[in-house]
Amino acid sequence: MSIVSHLSVGATTESLPLMIDFYDAIMKELGAKRKMVIGSDMKDIDLQTFPSINDKGECNILAVAYGKCYPEFWVQLPENQQEATPGNGYHVAFQCKSPAQVQRVYETALQHGATDNGKPGPRPHYSDKYYGAFFIDPCGNKLEAVFFDMGIYNHCVVL
Numbered sequence: 001m002s003i004v005s006h007l008s009v010g011a012t013t014e015s016l017p018l019m020i021d022f023y024d025a026i027m028k029e030l031g032a033k034r035k036m037v038i039g040s041d042m043k044d045i046d047l048q049t050f051p052s053i054n055d056k057g058e059c060n061i062l063a064v065a066y067g068k069c070y071p072e073f074w075v076q077l078p079e080n081q082q083e084a085t086p087g088n089g090y091h092v093a094f095q096c097k098s099p100a101q102v103q104r105v106y107e108t109a110l111q112h113g114a115t116d117n118g119k120p121g122p123r124p125h126y127s128d129k130y131y132g133a134f135f136i137d138p139c140g141n142k143l144e145a146v147f148f149d150m151g152i153y154n155h156c157v158v159l
Contacts, residue, residue: 006065007092008074009141010084013059017051018138019075020064022112027066029105030094030145032073036065084139091134091142098147099131105145106133113138120145 011019027033039045040060051061065071073092078084096102103120110116118134126132129149136142 004072006067006072006074008063008076009086009092009137009139010078011075011139012084013053013057013077015084015139016059016061016075016077017053018113020051020061022109022114022138023064023066023073023075025108025112026094026105027073029101029108030096032066032068034064035067035071036063037061038063038065038076086140086142091144093132093144093146096145096147102131102133102145102147106135109135109137109143109145114143117142118144 009019024034034047037045037047037049038061039049040058040062042062045061049061051059053059059077063074063076066073066075094105096105099120106120114135114137116134117136118132120133121131122128123130123132127148130146131148132144132146134142134144
């Protein structure tokens with residue numbers, strides 16, 4: 001079992017449609033999909049619902065959760081209703097099954113509005129078995145796609 005239950009990144013009402021489009025695309029490349037969609041009434045709604053903004057500037061969606069088995073990664077409007085801002089020194093790394101998958105996730109991210117923050121390649125300063133790519137999502141959150149062959153450390157591999 002992982003030590004992490006889930007992670008979340010914030011979005012603004014205006015950026016939520018772009019962020020959901022972005023994460024729908026890269027999650028597909030990771031083999032993950034939408035697991036929950038929370039509507040503005042705080043209730044689960046249909047997984048295929050896409051955010052819309054009414055004439056008062058209110059969004060019909062508060063959060064979307066992605067995962068392989070359960071909601072592991074959330075994109076949401078901040079609960080405190082303050083501006084969503086990315087944290088400096090913070091990033092989320094998505095586990096990939098191979099360097100080729102790292103490349104596909106990176107390319108998909110750039111095609112959906114991400115900014116390059118480190119092209120795919122080995123990262124020998126982490127390990128000779130570490131291959132990663134870094135990018136920034138449309139709201140400024142720092143992300144990474146990584147293949148880290150943990151077999152060299154006799155760890156179990158759960159992919």
